[in-house]
Amino acid sequence: MVTAITQGVKISVETMYQDEFSNPGNDHFMFAYRITIENLSDYAIQLMRRQWFIFDSNGTEREVEGEGVVGIQPVIEPGTSYSYVSGSHLNTDMGSMKGNYLMHRLVDQTDFTVDIPEFNLVVPYRLN
Template sequence: MVTAITNGIKISVETAYQDDFSNHDQQRFTFAYRINIENLSDHVIQLKRRQWFIFDSNGTQREVEGEGVVGVQPVIEPGSYHSYVSACNLSTDMGSMSGNYLMQLMVDNTEFIVEIPEFELIVPYRLN
């Protein structure tokens, strides 16, 4: 698990290779990831947008940006958290992701960036 804290918001990431959804012959490797967003601050926040940087080990990189996460813009109370699961396809059996969330303080609508720590996406047989 990879974890980072920015402005009182703790982001934790766990990954899992999805062999059933991958196709080695077609160079499609699917990875699921679980994100836990924990509000350690004293303020109610809302996740407004996400931005991902996705890297394959062959040098290919992509950027994905959009509203919310998996169709929602969660409001997270102090001491609470929001978790979700999503997935990413790579064209290689190794890669990484990193990014950020645009958050908003509900008390005054101030926006701020929370970093998503870089995490590796590696098929299990590469770890031996």
């Protein structure tokens, strides 16, 4: 698990290779990741947008950007957390992802950016 704290928001990431949804013979490797967002600040925040940078080990880079996560823009109260699971595919058996969330502080209507730490996506047989 990797973790980062930006402006009172802690992001933790766990990854899982999805063998049943992968097809290595066709260069399709599917990964799931669980993100936990903890609000360590004193104010309620809302996740407005996400931006991802996805890297394959062959040098290919993709960017994915859009509103919210998994179809919602969650409000996270002080001292609470929000978790979700999503996924990404690679064309190689290892790579990485990193990104950021655009957050909105409800008390003063201020927007700020929170870093999503870089995490590796690796097929288990590559770890031996």
